[in-house]
Amino acid sequence: xxxxxxxxxxxxxxxxxxxxxxxxxxxxxxxxxxxxxxxxxxxxxxxxxxxxxxxxxxxxxxxxxxxxxxxxxxxxxxxxxxxxxxxxxxxxxxxxxxxxxxxxxxxxxxxxxxxxxxxxxxxxxxxxxxxxxxxxxxxxxxxxxxxxxxxxxxxxxxxxxxxxxxxxxxxxxxxxxxxxxxxxxxxxxxxxxxxxxxxxxxxxxxxxxxxxxxxxxxxxxxxxxxxxxxxxxxxxxxxxxxxxxxxxxxxxxxxxxxxxxxxxxxxxxxxxxxxxxxxxxxxxxxxxxxxxxxxxxxxxxxxxxxxxxxxxxxxxxxxxxxxxxxxxxxxxxxxxxxxxxxxxxxxxxxxxxxxxxxxxxxxxxxxxxxxxxxxxxxxxxxxxxxxxxxxxxxxxxxxxxx
Numbered sequence: 001x002x003x004x005x006x007x008x009x010x011x012x013x014x015x016x017x018x019x020x021x022x023x024x025x026x027x028x029x030x031x032x033x034x035x036x037x038x039x040x041x042x043x044x045x046x047x048x049x050x051x052x053x054x055x056x057x058x059x060x061x062x063x064x065x066x067x068x069x070x071x072x073x074x075x076x077x078x079x080x081x082x083x084x085x086x087x088x089x090x091x092x093x094x095x096x097x098x099x100x101x102x103x104x105x106x107x108x109x110x111x112x113x114x115x116x117x118x119x120x121x122x123x124x125x126x127x128x129x130x131x132x133x134x135x136x137x138x139x140x141x142x143x144x145x146x147x148x149x150x151x152x153x154x155x156x157x158x159x160x161x162x163x164x165x166x167x168x169x170x171x172x173x174x175x176x177x178x179x180x181x182x183x184x185x186x187x188x189x190x191x192x193x194x195x196x197x198x199x200x201x202x203x204x205x206x207x208x209x210x211x212x213x214x215x216x217x218x219x220x221x222x223x224x225x226x227x228x229x230x231x232x233x234x235x236x237x238x239x240x241x242x243x244x245x246x247x248x249x250x251x252x253x254x255x256x257x258x259x260x261x262x263x264x265x266x267x268x269x270x271x272x273x274x275x276x277x278x279x280x281x282x283x284x285x286x287x288x289x290x291x292x293x294x295x296x297x298x299x300x301x302x303x304x305x306x307x308x309x310x311x312x313x314x315x316x317x318x319x320x321x322x323x324x325x326x327x328x329x330x331x332x333x334x335x336x337x338x339x340x341x342x343x344x345x346x347x348x349x350x351x352x353x354x355x356x357x358x359x360x361x362x363x364x365x366x367x368x369x370x371x372x373x374x375x376x377x378x379x380x381x382x383x384x385x386x387x388x389x390x391x392x393x394x395x396x397x398x399x400x401x402x
Contacts, residue, residue, distance in 0.1 A: 003069045003120035004161055008188045010063050011056075011165070016191055018199040020062060024054040025205045027077035037202050045133070048193050053115050053130045056165055056190060060116065060128070064217040072219030074117040076102050078210045079218055087359040089366060090233070093154050093226050102221075104150050106232025108359040111267075112147045119219065125155050132167040132193050137175045144179070145263045153265065156227040165190045232266070239266040243311060247382045253316060260314045268319075270363065271309045271379060272370035279307045281373045286380070288320075290338065290350040308337075308367050309379060317341065318383045320348055321364055337364055342384060 001009075025033060028050060035047030054077065064070035075081070080100035085091070087098075089108040094117075097103045102114040116128040129144065131137070148160050163186045170176045170187070179185050239260075246256045274282065280297050282288075288295040295303070308321040320340040337354040354361050371379070 001069065003118075003126060004163055004186050006067055006069045007060065007063065007163065008186065010067075011059055011188065011190055014059055014063070014191070016196045016199055020058050021055060021196050021199045022201075022204060022208070024051055024058045025200070025208055026211050027054040027057070030206075033205050033208075036197070036200065036205065048197065049132050051197075052132050052167055052193055055196065056128070056130050057116055060118065061213060061215050061217065064118070065215065069121050070217060071119040071121055071123055072217050072223070073215070074102065074119075074224070075218050075220055076100060076116070079213050081220065087362065089362055091359075092230050092232050094221050094224060096221070104147065104154065105359060106150075107236065108362050109232075110359050111150055111232070112143070114147065117224075119224075124160075125151065125157055125224065126161045126163065127151065128163045128165060130165050130167075130190075131170075134168055134170065134173065137170075137173065140175055141179045142263060144185070145182075146265075146267065148184070149263060149265055153230050154226050155224060159184055161186065163188065167191065167193045236266050236269060239264065239313065240269045240271060243269055243271070247378055250382070253383075253385070257314060257316060260316070262314055264313045267313050269311045269313060270367055271311060273367045274307045274309060274371045274376055275369045275373075278371055278373045278376040279304075282307065282320075282376055282380075285346070285377075287347040288322075288340065289343075289347060290340075306369070308364050309371060309376070311383060316383055318380060319351075321354065323364070337361060 025036075028036075028047075032047045032050050035043045036051060038044045038047065057073070057076065060070075061073050064073050076096070077100045080096050084096045084100070087095075087105070087108050087110075091105045091108045093105065094114075095103055095105050097110060097113070102117060104111045104114065114127050115130045118126050118128070120126055127147070144162055144164075148162060151157070151160050161184050164170075164176075164179065165188055167190055169189050171189070176187060180187060242259065243256075245251075246259075279300060283295060283297045283300040288300075300307075303325055305323040305325045307323075310319050310321065311317065312319060319342075321337045322340065323337050336356065339351045339354060340348040341351050343349045354364070
C-alpha cells in the first residue's frame with residue numbers, strides 16, 4: 001500500500017470525530033471562529049474553508065501516528081515556529097507567510113500557497129489541496145501544475161504526487177476528469193462540512209485558545225532537503241530577456257506563446273519602471289480608469305509616484321502597477337500599488353491593490369526606472385497589437401505636451 005492509498009482509505013473511514021473537529025479550531029483567529037457561526041453566507045463559507053483545511057491537517061496528523069507510511073507532516077498555522085523569517089528579496093523556496101500558511105517564494109514574492117505537505121515513507125514530498133465548493137475550479141488544473149513545477153525545482157524531486165480533497169463530490173466534474181489525466185494527481189471526497197461542523201460547540205470554539213501539537217510526526221520546513229541552486233530571479237530575468245528579444249524582432253505573438261509554453265515557471269515578468277516622461281506619455285495615450293474615474297496626466301503627477309510595466313505569462317497580458325502617493329478614492333490605498341489590466345481599446349482598469357505586506361511589493365519597490373517613452377510605446381503596441389487603434393468619439397484624449 002502506498003502513502004496516498006493509505007490516506008484515501010483511512011480519511012474516508014475516519015469520518016466525523018468531535019475531538020478532532022474541535023482541535024482544528026486551534027488554528028483559527030478569533031474573527032474566523034466567529035465567522036463559523038455568522039448568519040452572513042459569505043463570512044460563514046470563508047470561515048468554513050479555513051476550518052475545513054485545518055480539519056484535514058488534524059486528521060492527517062492523527063493518521064500519521066498509526067502508520068510508518070507517513071514519515072512526517074509539515075508544520076503550519078498553530079504548529080508553525082514562533083520565529084519565522086520575514087519576507088525579503090532573494091528568498092527562494094518554502095516559507096511561512098505572516099499568517100503561518102505554507103508558501104512558495106521566488107525572490108521574496110509569494111508564488112503559490114500550499115494547503116498541506118507531508119513526507120512519505122521514502123521522505124518524498126506529497127502536497128495536498130483542500131476545497132469545500134464546486135465553484136472557482138476554473139484554472140485549478142493549471143494552478144496545480146504550476147505549483148508542482150515550482151516544487152519540482154525547489155526539492156529536486158522528479159515526480160511530486162498531489163492529492164485533492166473535497167468536502168463535496170467532484171467526481172463527475174469535467175475539471176476533475178481533466179485533472180486526473182495526470183497520473184501523479186489523485187482525488188478523494190472527504191467528510192462533508194455540514195456533517196462535521198454540527199459537532200462544534202460555539203461556546204467551546206469561541207473560548208478555545210491556540211495550542212501546539214506534541215505529535216512526533218511533525219516536521220519543520222528546514223527538515224525538507226531543497227535545491228540550493230533554485231534562483232527565481234535568474235529565471236525571471238531570462239524570461240524578461242526573451243520578451244524584449246521578441247519585441248525587438250517583432251516575433252508573431254503565436255510564435256512567442258509557443259516559446260513560452262502552457263505552464264512556465266515564471267508567470268509574471270516585471271519589464272521595468274517607467275521614467276517620469278514615459279509615465280506621463282502613458283497617461284496621455286491610454287485611458288487609466290480607477291473606480292470608473294479616468295485619471296488625467298495631472299492626476300498622474302498628483303496621486304502617483306511611479307508606474308511599473310509587467311507581463312503575465314503564458315497569456316502575454318500586459319499589466320500596470322501604480323504606486324499611490326496620496327490618499328484618494330479609498331484611504332487604505334496610500335503607499336500601496338494598484339494593479340491595472342487592459343480591457344477595451346486603449347483602456348486599463350483597476351483590478352486590485354498590492355499592499356506593503358505582500359512580498360511582490362518589495363520587488364516592485366526595488367525596480368529601477370529603465371523604460372523610456374519609445375520603449376513604452378513599443379511594449380504596449382506589441383502586446384496589444386490586436387486592439388482597436390485610435391481614440392475617436394467620446395474617448396478622444398487632448399493633445400498634451402509631455
